[in-house]
């Protein structure tokens with residue numbers, strides 16, 4: 001099988017690496033060759049808006065998938081629908097925070113209160129309806145907390161508006177969450193569905209810093225599975241999909257979805273029977289899905305801004321490093337590590353110790 005991957009970032013790279021043992025050959029499309037994906041597989045260079053390049057990619061592979069969901073609709077429309085997995089509709093919905101939340105609501109999945117904001121007057125109305133604190137976000141193209149302003153008090157409204165005006169916006173109620181969790185589900189071409197254990201995610205400044213899995217709450221696991229199952233079924237989805245939730249007073253509020261492999265599932269490379277990357281490929285290639293159980297308590301730490309020293313860390317038992325081959329830049333995800341431990345207590349103790357060590361070495365954590 002040949003799989004075309006639109007976007008050659010770290011997600012594409014890890015997809016390609018998971019594909020080789022199965023005999024699945026990758027072919028990337030991205031703007032430049034020196035990308036995390038381009039370093040490990042062949043690449044067509046071109047803009048995502050250049051549909052001729054996307055068509056060329058589709059012609060040279062069996063299936064087209066994505067490591068980035070913001071491929072322009074005009075490009076998606078040029079691709080043969082039967083080769084595109086997940087489908088263009090899943091991408092288009094997830095490109096817009098409002099249509100995403102509208103889908104969740106239509107499927108009975110609770111979300112924070114939200115209102116569309118296209119003008120200063122809309123913003124006043126939205127604040128009156130939702131109250132403060134609230135989060136003003138661009139509807140499109142936000143990631144790692146970019147394109148967001150937290151409005152804590154009335155005096156924050158004008159600066160928030162000035163920061164983001166000019167884009168279609170959405171105002172969301174600020175959720176005083178107890179924790180954030182995500183659920184990764186995968187659906188095959190035959191409609192078979194599998195779920196990974198819930199993952200607990202810790203963000204600072206809007207960027208995922210570390211995750212722990214499994215998050216052991218049978219009730220929340222069941223509830224999250226019910227929600228994700230509805231989304232997968234409604235979209236007749238094929239591949240891996242991640243849903244991010246806020247946990248508030250034992251309830252789940254859906255924040256956003258990603259129609260692709262997800263940072264909160266990186267622990268599955270070493271920590272689950274089958275990684276999210278392999279399962280995404282199995283699903284889109286029409287193979288059987290692999291088991292999704294965790295091998296034990298796991299944690300994942302993102303390396304943001306700079307990579308820690310390998311020397312002095314590699315002796316740790318069951319610690320695994322992933323370097324994405326990117327040049328360092330503040331706020332940039334450069335790699336991650338996964339940690340497996342015999343018990344949740346020892347996992348948490350090692351996580352605390354490693355976070356402290358990496359911070360001492362200058363990691364942004």
Ligand SMILES: Nc1ncnc2c1ncn2[C@@H]1O[C@H](COP(=O)(O)OP(=O)(O)O)[C@@H](O)[C@H]1O
Pocket residue numbers: 112135142143144145146172173174175176177180203206207244255256
């Ligand atoms: N409505 C909200 N209430 C509280 N925290 C929020 C809210 N929206 C976002 N955040 C925080 O910011 C992080 C990033 O926001 P998110 O909507 O997931 O955007 P993205 O991941 O696309 O940048 C969230 O994981 C959460 O920690």
Ligand SMILES: [Mg+2]
Pocket residue numbers: 244256
């Ligand atoms: Mg997010």
